[in-house]
Amino acid sequence: MRCLLIVFITLLCCSPVLATETDPCIECHRQKTPAAVLQWQQSAHVGAGVGCADCHGSDHERLLSKEDMVDAAVCGKCHQDEFAEHTGSRHGMGLHAGWGCTRNLAGRDPAECRFCHEEGSTLPVSKVQCARFLKQSSEMGALGCNRCHQVENNCASCHSNHLTDARISEDPKICAKCHMGPDHPQWEMWETSLHGTLYYSAGPEVGPSCQNCHMSSGTHDVSIGLTSPPSMKPYPQEQQLQQRQAMIAICSQCHAPEFANRELSAADIIRQQSLDIIKQAVDVVQDINDRNLLDPKPSDRPAHPLRGHELVTDGQMLYEDYSHLERLLFKMKKYSLAKTVKGAYHQNPAYTHWYGNAELKMDLVDIRSEASRLKQGAGESSVDGKGANKPSIDDALKILKKKFERGAISQQEYDSAKKVLMQKYLESSE
């Protein structure tokens, strides 16, 4: 609707309408970039008198040097509401997604800001501060990372470059381009959910698309109704509640609000249960690191680009240059968790259960088994429980101290565990 309005207003302002044959760029570009010209000629921009130079500028040199890129701000000159909604949404921080910029999230840690901003400034010092991105070759970074994360400042991500055809931006397939794959198969889980199957069998009036629920009434704020950031750790209570109410209002266009609330609450519980399983795995990995048994150890391998020679198990975890145990945790946290939780919210049984929950639990089996193997390799324990050389009292106390120092146990738990260890030592040496 707003789109039509803009077209109409622009039509009034820019008469006479730009003739598609008289734009000065056309003559060459019909040869140079035939699809771009043809698509522009078929677009609403033509009727609205928006020609090549209006978006691209007319300085060829700046264009080729990429100084005059058509970024979201260029589109935002006319499409102001959409630009504002987009910028305030999760899409609007696409380039920061790897780092998980917290500027629009509640409960942010101000200390994190320095990764992207000068102290006290809101201007970015760098576009992306994601450990995985920093390890990429520039070619893989451009295609493998930014081709999706550029959504932050690139409307063409969803609208295509020169067409203005709503068939493109309203088709759920356009979301698939990025929202797919092992780390977040939202496309795949929607396509085979009841919503998706009804969309394809009975049409968009019956089966809702991605856009129907996440861009309801045409908003460009795609974050409405989301109750956790990509880490899956839920927002603070109040923010959660607000977001949930917004989503239930959307669900209620079709469903009873009680039904919607019940289903989404069940997914909340599944999210928490899944995070609990992840925690068990992280504990195992940290314990092995306390014991100095990772192979290779953090100290012996290429430095993490943000943390140096440290064990990293949070959102900045890598998928290279570390131990098999950490790689198992990466798969679990990045792939299996996303499938379980997003599968639950998208009501896809095969994703939440088989691709998700079952994998999570098998990942935990694998992680425990690898930990046991590492301890056995170090002679700390064996399959029959009779470890040839269990850690000495000195080592056991050191491991305990590390656990306390990284905050995994409280002062009280530390003291009491120390006492137990000492007691055992005295008994065994009697």
Add this chain to the structure above:
Amino acid sequence: MRCLLIVFITLLCCSPVLATETDPCIECHRQKTPAAVLQWQQSAHVGAGVGCADCHGSDHERLLSKEDMVDAAVCGKCHQDEFAEHTGSRHGMGLHAGWGCTRNLAGRDPAECRFCHEEGSTLPVSKVQCARFLKQSSEMGALGCNRCHQVENNCASCHSNHLTDARISEDPKICAKCHMGPDHPQWEMWETSLHGTLYYSAGPEVGPSCQNCHMSSGTHDVSIGLTSPPSMKPYPQEQQLQQRQAMIAICSQCHAPEFANRELSAADIIRQQSLDIIKQAVDVVQDINDRNLLDPKPSDRPAHPLRGHELVTDGQMLYEDYSHLERLLFKMKKYSLAKTVKGAYHQNPAYTHWYGNAELKMDLVDIRSEASRLKQGAGESSVDGKGANKPSIDDALKILKKKFERGAISQQEYDSAKKVLMQKYLESSE
């Protein structure tokens, strides 16, 4: 056809036709559940005079407490033939599928009946007796398990809740909702088979859908022509033959019966070859268990909900709380086997070979390697065959005895293997 007939007969009996505006529930529910009302208004039920209360009853309290659920029996009051076909089919035991209820299968073991029924009764004591289900949280069980397995008593699984639109139930996408994923990707393998690609390129008249072959002539008995239960172990000869003939009759609507028979027989052989590979893997796992080398051992871990502290490698195998070795076997039995065998019957090369057969064989590599690692860890053998401490004669005899006791070798094989062992012992101690 039968559907139309029912509509017609009902129309005759229930005139004057129910006005969609006068149903007493409509006024509130147009606000409360707008999609439900709209879909019902567009359904054949309206014309047939079937109103809300006809299916849901009119006692709001019982409705909300879920006492008056619209289960398959409610639909079956009118749709009697379909209900009967459905109930007798594999869909009709969806909730028992995890356990693999054998009531409709040949060669069932009566002892198994007590999992679901009181001795001598056909009434169920519990709806589901599946070890994996019993380990689930109720939220995951409801969404991850029952959302599909409820097909037993829920016609809406395939027909949607309020629409009666044949476009939905005749579209293969509706089958995808459940018949997808790592454990049985029938949807994925059909979609990219010749049948599926012709369906989408040349239309349903040329490429057959799921329904064309598995619900031929509109039957609701989806089991027609299947020659093995989900375990993949083929039915007894006679039942197999009967089922095969039924399937070939369906294939012959398009193909020469000889061609259909040849292709299906090749798939039979692939099924047997795959079961043989599985058997090799199960043997390895059982042998490691005989040697007491599983880590953790069955005795040291949470009890299996149906079998306690026992090694379980059959259809009741879990995917949690056990050893890495068993988890490898689970993936092999549950995922790779299904892809190989179902991929063959659905004539999908990539599924039967790459996702199936190649994985099966790599699973076997992984399982043998893990077994070798466990034996090495216990000092039983080493990579150069010179085990530091091979099992003693006493241990070797114990392992052999366990193998005999679980039925893996006959009395004769046991006796002869014992003799060999003793002979070796005598020779080595000379």
Add this chain to the structure above:
Amino acid sequence: MRCLLIVFITLLCCSPVLATETDPCIECHRQKTPAAVLQWQQSAHVGAGVGCADCHGSDHERLLSKEDMVDAAVCGKCHQDEFAEHTGSRHGMGLHAGWGCTRNLAGRDPAECRFCHEEGSTLPVSKVQCARFLKQSSEMGALGCNRCHQVENNCASCHSNHLTDARISEDPKICAKCHMGPDHPQWEMWETSLHGTLYYSAGPEVGPSCQNCHMSSGTHDVSIGLTSPPSMKPYPQEQQLQQRQAMIAICSQCHAPEFANRELSAADIIRQQSLDIIKQAVDVVQDINDRNLLDPKPSDRPAHPLRGHELVTDGQMLYEDYSHLERLLFKMKKYSLAKTVKGAYHQNPAYTHWYGNAELKMDLVDIRSEASRLKQGAGESSVDGKGANKPSIDDALKILKKKFERGAISQQEYDSAKKVLMQKYLESSE
């Protein structure tokens, strides 16, 4: 166009047009193979007077014994241009693909020819010389391998058996039938690329299909523009350049050539970076083999069908009867590499990065970890670097020699490494 021409010419030659009811085969086959008859009746062949016997011959006995198969040569009698293009293309060596026949590739090694041909002859002695195929059961070979690779001499692979409907052969789905799965998911990566999503949302005029780029202007030479064989090792410089120019000419139908060149060059770099990662992994595996630590060792396992008791890490690598370490390399080389590289050329971020690059790097983590485990198991090193029994000077020299003999290091590197080893030995024994 050419197709229409052929139809037209044939119409002129064969009048009066064959009546579909008078073909002598029809009467029986309407019962025996109803779909075949119906599809032929709807095909362009009828109008062109091409009856059953024209393709199948009329000798029933030969037909049933498969002596008179309708192979590509039969179609080629009329469709001469297409047959020639097909035969010269990569499709035209489908049955040799496993072996990677080099007859149409630059830089071929004449010694390889003897796998398929008598010395000095161009006649094949065997259809397929692929180690993986040779290990298959005949049923799996027929369905899992040849159902796709038969494209070499079977036009029906893409055109279906009796229809001549361009909707089938011009639909990208028909390519999916083979170009899918873990080893080369071209279908999946196109479907969710910008090209694929535009195809489905805005139509084939906007989003190009497989055929638009790989069979541009209707050619049947599907190899145009490809710069590497399935091994991904790029062609010699000149051939690469030629192929690239051909592809850019195709891209330029829509895009600026500079843009196309930039994107494809980035993919070239990603290809090389990925091959470098693979090389690191192959080096690890070969080193472990030099140390005699593969479990089982090549000498202790079933012979490789082409190389016997040898470590094979090239295109003839198996996925069975070997060690866990090799199985990890197989997955990396066959699956992860293909996803990274083909994902880059098809401009699919999720495939090139998550399914590709991330897996490649995790595979390398797994391979290094397994190598470390094998070395530890042999007491060669331990997690704290203090290997109980490092290889003796004799063993270290032997390992070095093997490395030299298989060409991994030059004579100079060998000599210098030997000197270092000897020096260390002298120092330690002082």
